[in-house]
Amino acid sequence: ELLSEQQRVLEGRLAPVVRDITDSRPHVREEMENVYRKIISYVLLRSGLGSPTDIAVVREVTAALQSVFPETEMINFISLSKKNKEQQLKTLALLVTGIRLYNKACGKGGSSIDDLPAILKEAIPSATQTVDEGLNTCHMLAHKYTALLESMQEDLHRYTQLSSFKLKEALFNVRQYEAFLCILLSDAITSAQEVEKMDVQFAATMEQLKKTVQNKISIDTKEVFPLFVTLSNLWTGFQDELLLLSFLTNMTNNLQQFSEIQSQLFPEEVLTSLLEGVTVKSDEERIRETMGTRVNVSDFKNQEWLFPETTDNFDQLLIQYHGFCAHAIGVKGLTLPGNPAIGILKHKERCYVFSSKEAAYIFAQDPDKFIQLNTEKAREHAELIQLLELRHQFEYLAPYAQARNADKCLMKPSTKCDSSTQTDTHILPPTIVTSYEWNEWELRRKAIKLANLRRKLTHAMQTDLSHMRRGNSTQVYLPKGVSTQTKRDNSSNVPRPQIFLEGLRGGSSPTTHMVKVDLTRAVDET
DSSP, X not given: OHHHHHHHHHHHHHHHHHHHHHHOOOOSHHHHHHHHHHHHHHHHHHHTOSOTTOHHHHHHHHHHHHHHSXXXXXXXXXXXXXHHHHHHHHHHHHHHHHHHHHHHHTTSSOTTSOOHHHHHHHHHHHHHHHHHHHHHHHHHHHHHHHHHHHHHHHOHHHHHHHTTSOHHHHHHHHHHHHHHHHHHHHHHHHHHHHHHHHHHHHHHHHHHHHHHHTTOSSOOHHHHHHHHHHHHHHHHHHHHHHHHHHHHHHHHHHTHHHHHHHHHHSOHHHHHHXXXXXXXXXXXXXXXXXXXXXXXXXXXXXXEEEOTTTSTTGGGOOBGGGGBOHHHHHHTOOOOBOOGGGOEEEETTEEEOOXXXXXXXXXXXXXXXXXXXXXXXXXXXXXXXXXXXXXXXXXXXXXXXXHHHHHTSOOOOOOOOOOOOOOOSOSSOOOOOTTOOOOHHHXXXXXXXXXXXXXXXXXXXXXXXXXXXXXXXXXXXXOOOOOOOOOOOOOOOOOOOOEEEEOTTOOSSSSOOOEEEEOOOOGGGO
């Protein structure tokens, strides 16, 4: 959660710079250079390696950026969509960071970059030692308080003498403090292991990168760019571990006030006087005393007992009451360490450990009774609810418990939580056509540029299908009205000739006699 919050804060600080870069539409050279300078600032701020006011750092970042993203690429960058611009900015930041780390390893720059692996290797042992010292103090106090409480139960005179002291409250408080310090120590150890693993990966990646480059003039980007990105991601991991270590250190320092309260309630000289004649046993000594004892399973017919040699993943079992003895809490009011070697009782799918064989036998006779006693003890001392991990038995609050007792009915509070959701502005990928122009004259200008009419000829033709789609017009000279006068014509009619011949077919006489008859009328008769 801490790292996520830190990342959110970083994104919020970089949002105005990213917005200025992605929303800009430069057209002239000066505007291009201004956007390029903003990209340099973004890369430097995102990496966190150096101050933006340091001229040497800015020059180093500029040189690294120009090697992977020269200013001539700005034209292609501007044509990208907003989402692609943001992605490319993140990629450039990773590449530039990797290049600067490589130059630092080669002794060619990176003077402003701190040696985070070396810093972590010194800081983690120091933080671990601080937590260890606090744990040792807690252990000693818990052992002393436990010994005093046991002496009170064994001797009535001691009970009268020590009843005015808040020994139980002090013991529970120390055990709580011990539990928190154990969590912090575990986180510090995990951080140390993570740093060691990342350090090995960082050295291996750097060596591979040096072998790939080897003073070559030209290198395939597919080979070196992934290595630069890996270096940058590993360095980000170092930065995260440093942030976590700082957080754990501050938390340890803030917890010191609870340790100081113990010294105020029970000063060293008071404890020394009270412990006269009392044997103080540590948790380890108590466990060693009971290592030879074990529960006899045959004594319990209806109980299930678990042992290390017969149970898989024995060390990973979830023990109730934070590993303390399930019998001593409710009966004695003590938080004695349980010994799993005696036997783990599995009752209603829950596992319980005990500090002695006798305590295990007593608890196993009526587990529900002692579980209820432990719950009642947690009601008396509310700090045990968190220490013994009894949250599931106290799901309701005090007002609801009072209402339940009054009405004699089970009434649990309604579960509420603060939640928030975020919906993307554009769920689907953007479909904006960057080449779209609403201006008709701009479209004509582009069309003329594409056609390049100065070197082309325009041809047109008309077909049967297209002749009605376009208005065509032609202009002709109208015919001129002209008339002429000629001489008068006259005509005459002549008679039609009518001549007949008779006797051509012959007759009864052997001699043919032809007679010609002319019936044509005279001209003057027509």
